[in-house]
Amino acid sequence: MISVSSRANLGWWDGNADEYQVEHGEFLRDSGFVWCPEGMDEADAHLLGEVRGRRVLEIGCGAAQCARWLVTQGAQVAAFDISHRQLRHSQRIDLETGVRVPVAQADAESLPFAGGSFDLACSAFGALPFVADPLAVLREVRRVLRPGGRFVFSVSHPVRWAFPDDPGPRGLTSDRSYFDRSPYLERDESGAVTYAEHHRTMADWVNLVVASGLSVTGLLEPEWPEGHERVWGGWSPLRGRHIPGTAIFSCANI
Template identity: 30%
Template structure:
């Protein structure tokens, strides 16, 4: 399959999001749990894509600005905004630099299933730090790095001697990779596999403190699609908050 960018697959990806229960039935409830009440918050949806998370937050009373690199995805987001005006603003830019967003502009930031597509994780966390107000929060969702390494596979459903599970190899091999699954996103645009420690250490180095982590189980429909999700989490959601100057400096030395 030809390798593409999200801009190339924008229409396909929009349909993919609407058809997969994992987004609305698993990721969204976990995200809302970590974000909490958002009425009156000013939130950046970083790497917002076609704006599905931005719309959910805006419906709950947040003032939202979405930033994404792909103009075709932003065009879809704008189309949804016209159909259902929620006051969401959209800006084209690279999450690694967050150009077009001002310093200390937001009280919170979400980044959903996008950090895996960004080459420079540390630059991205530093950009989030720049655009957040003092004490601001970050919530992100990623495929679980412990169980979604490049060569991870489900054990066979037809093997009566072994319960359904996940075999993981290549965990320490941090790199960009492309899946062989022709129906998935990763076969088209790939992602960057990183160890769990990489995410946590770089988050701390950017001046954030971990508040809470979620490893959500599946909804009924998601479990029908992927039975192994009943046994092994394939998603990780993190909430962290920005430390003040002295605290952040001490954390960066750890």
């Protein structure tokens, strides 16, 4: 049964996918693997290692820009997202670029793939920040990975939750407890949840990965690069010089 958070975010992303792709599509590129608003690119970072000939799953793919780049690198790729409208943008880009990505509509808490189907899994801000039960997602990822497989995922850096989501000076002054795990919720006039994003501390994320049976093999906190002036929501050059915006976890199915 789909959770309240998943149902809310399905509706939100279906309603906002067009605007999102217009606003961020150029930065993400039709075929490009950008890990975060800081602009870290997999082509340079090589967090997934060699992908040619590997079976790779992208989790929460949006319009599958990352998955499409993986296809161009010789990977055998499958991708999914909860939003049908985002996947329609994936199909549009397939037609425009001639690079096709097999996509499915699915909830990350219950993956429609057989156990041990993939060598690698990846997620660039997909699914994990938005689900109420991240342990269920991580356990599903472990299930579909072969023994020795790897999973790399990026999320908002937990410390950001102690600050207003403001790219300006206001966003540099903490106004809430880092340890307050209350989710950020938006509601309609009837009180129904229409958007949900969940906070976990850094320790929470590490413990969730371990509890799933995966192991943490690496952690990156990308620094804001010189010359990068793009503002994305609460991410900005001003804030990026002072606090980390993204955490990227590398995990192994040992």
